Amino acid sequence: MTVIVRDLRPDVPADAEGFARVRRLALPYILFTSDSVRHNALHTHPDAHYRPLVAEEDGEVIGTAQVHLAHDSTEPGQGLVNVYVRPDRTGRGAGGLLVRTAEERLAALGTTRLLSWVLDEPGNRAFAERHGYRGSRSAHFLRLDLAHGTLPPVPEVPADVELRTGRDFAADPRPLFDLDAETTRDEPGDVDFTLTDYEAWLEQSWRHPLLDLDLTVAACVAGRPVAFSVAYTDPGTRRYSTAMTGTARAFRGRGLAKLAKTHSLHRARAAGxxxxxxxNDTGNEPMIAINKRLGYEICATEVRHVRELG
Known part of the structure; x- marks a missing residue:
């Protein structure tokens, strides 16, 4: 049995579904569908040089890699490599082959620093260290049992605040882009991302197949969104994920992000x-506290690993 690594063919259904299946098995805390895999492959900004890879054994996709430049960072030369192999297909050399192929491609683009998220488990961390990566900051995955858990009551909406859904901005989503750009700049992390390209945001984020406009909730003051909770959903598996939650700087401290997220979660549960x-980044203590009050529990941790290229 021979393992080969090749480019993902986004228009081939077996490739997109195979990629999504590997990710669901290896990383069940993030939503992946064949449609989202295809969308990311076709609509990620060209400057990212996004090249998803698959490891194939006897015609079956057993491993995946997301490979691209951090093109929207203020620091040039950073490449992102996230490798996952089906848990029941490890030990066949797929992971190492994916890493080497990804590194070669990013090095050819002038990358000098590689960053990779690795699940905080002994085998995963040992694999990363064997390939020259050192651990850096960490982040938690959190899970909430919507079907059987208890959500806090829906909070009262302040008199000067109006709640709107993402669908209310369908004709003009620019205000949500502006809020997304402001809150993204303040997210803790070892890569500082900036959103400046509205058309690219429309193509990649606003038209993302997992984005649920009815469950995305924004708190608005004087008609302007000042806090929001962005929802991704996969109705086929009845799973919901928060893609982003944040508040404009001038409106922080009023509990508006929690307000938006609580309403979104109640609507999600009502929708089945x-x-x-x-x-959450482990340094984002305010958001972790909010999520724990909403009933979330930490279910896994991942550690960013870094490798400097000479």
Whole structure:
């Protein structure tokens, strides 16, 4: 049995579904569908040089890699490599082959620093260290049992605040882009991302197949969104995920992000979703506290690993 690594063919259904299946098995805390895999492959910004890879054994996709430049960072030369292999197909050399192929491609693009998220488990961390990566900051995955858990009551909406859904901005989503850009700049992390390209945001984020406009909730003051909770959903598996939660700087401290997220979660449960997932940098203590008050529990941790290229 020979393992080969090749480019993902996004228009081939077996490739997109195979990629999504590997990710669901290896990383069940993030939503992946064949449609989302295809969308990311076709609509990620060209400057990212996004090249998803698959490891194939006897015609079956057993491993995956997301490979691209951090093109929207203020620091040039950073490449992102996230490798996952089906848990029941490890030990066949797929992971190492994916890493080497990804590194060669990013090095050819002038990358000098590689970053990779690795699940905080002994085998995963040992694999990363064998390939020259050192551990850096960490982040938690959190899970909420929507079907059987207890959500806090829906909080009262302040008199000067109006709640709107993402669908209310369908004709003009620019205000949500502006809020997304401001809150993204303040997210803790070892890569500082900036959102400046509205058309690219429309193509990649606003038209993302997992984005649920009816469950995305924004708190608005004087008609302007000042806090929001962005929802991704996969109705086929009844799973819900928070893609982003944040508040404009001038409106922080009023509990508006929690307000938006609580309303979104109540709507998700009413719509029949059974599980909710979210993720937080371990340094983002305010958001972790909010999520724990909402009933989330930490279910896994991942550690960013870094390798400097000479």
């Amino acid at each position: 979703f059974a599980e909710a997932f979210t993720g």
